[in-house]
Amino acid sequence: xxxxxxxxxxxxxxxxxxxxxxxxxxxxxxxxxxxxxxxxxxxxxxxxxxxxxxxxxxxxxxxxxxxxxxxxxxxxxxxxxxxxxxxxxxxxxxxxxxxxxxxxxxxxxxxxx
Amino acid sequence: xxxxxxxxxxxxxxxxxxxxxxxxxxxxxxxxxxxxxxxxxxxxxxxxxxxxxxxxxxxxxxxxxxxxxxxxxxxxxxxxxxxxxxxxxxxxxxxxxxxxxxxxxxxxxxxxxxxx
Numbered sequence: 001x002x003x004x005x006x007x008x009x010x011x012x013x014x015x016x017x018x019x020x021x022x023x024x025x026x027x028x029x030x031x032x033x034x035x036x037x038x039x040x041x042x043x044x045x046x047x048x049x050x051x052x053x054x055x056x057x058x059x060x061x062x063x064x065x066x067x068x069x070x071x072x073x074x075x076x077x078x079x080x081x082x083x084x085x086x087x088x089x090x091x092x093x094x095x096x097x098x099x100x101x102x103x104x105x106x107x108x109x110x111x112x113x
Numbered sequence: 114x115x116x117x118x119x120x121x122x123x124x125x126x127x128x129x130x131x132x133x134x135x136x137x138x139x140x141x142x143x144x145x146x147x148x149x150x151x152x153x154x155x156x157x158x159x160x161x162x163x164x165x166x167x168x169x170x171x172x173x174x175x176x177x178x179x180x181x182x183x184x185x186x187x188x189x190x191x192x193x194x195x196x197x198x199x200x201x202x203x204x205x206x207x208x209x210x211x212x213x214x215x216x217x218x219x220x221x222x223x224x225x226x227x228x229x
Contacts, residue, residue, distance in 0.1 A: 051215075099210060101206075
C-alpha cells in the first residue's frame with residue numbers, strides 16, 4: 001500500500017547548527033503532511049503541518065517544505081538546541097473520514113554539544 | 114489542562130495471557146485513535162472511534178485485538194492470547210474531529226507491552 005517513509009534513520013548535528021530531516025511520500029491524495037517529535041518515553045508531539053496546496057510553512061525555528069513534484073517533505077530546524085534531540089516522524093493525512101495518520105519510520109536527531 | 118492519559122505505563126505479560134490497556138482522552142474530544150509502535154518502527158493505525166458511530170477497525174492486525182469506548186470517553190484496547198509479536202508501545206490519541214479540515218491529534222505517553 002502507499003506509505004510515507006524517511007530517507008535517513010539517524011542524524012547528528014552540532015548545537016547551534018541547522019538541521020534538515022527529509023521524508024518521501026507516495027500518496028499524492030494526502031491533504032496534509034505533519035511533522036511529529038517524539039522524546040524517549042513520551043508520545044509524539046505535533047510540531048508543524050503543511051497543507052498539500054502549499055510549498056512552505058514556517059513556525060518558531062522550524063520550516064517545512066513540500067515538493068509535490070518529487071513527493072518530498074522536509075523539516076528544517078534552525079539553531080538547534082539540546083532539547084531538539086528526539087525522533088522525528090513525518091506523517092500524512094486525508095481530511096475526509098477518520099483522518100488516520102500514516103507515519104514514516106522516523107529519524108533520530110542527536111544534537112552534539 | 115490534562116492531556117491524554119494511558120495506563121498502565123508498562124505491562125509485562127506471559128504469552129497466551131489477555132491484557133487490557135486503558136486510554137483517557139482529553140475531555141471533550143470526540144475522536145479517539147489507537148496506534149501501535151513496534152521497536153524501531155513508526156506508528157501504525159489500529160482503530161478509530163468517533164462519537165456514537167461504528168468504529169473503524171481496519172487497522173487491527175488480528176481478531177485477538179478488540180477495543181471499546183464506553184460513554185464516548187474512556188477506551189480499552191484488549192489483546193487476547195498475547196503473542197511475542199504483540200510486544201510494542203500502544204499509543205492513544207484524541208482530537209476534536211470536525212469534518213472539512215485537519216484536526217490535530219494529541220497523543221498519550223503510551224503503554225509499553227512486553228510479551229515474554
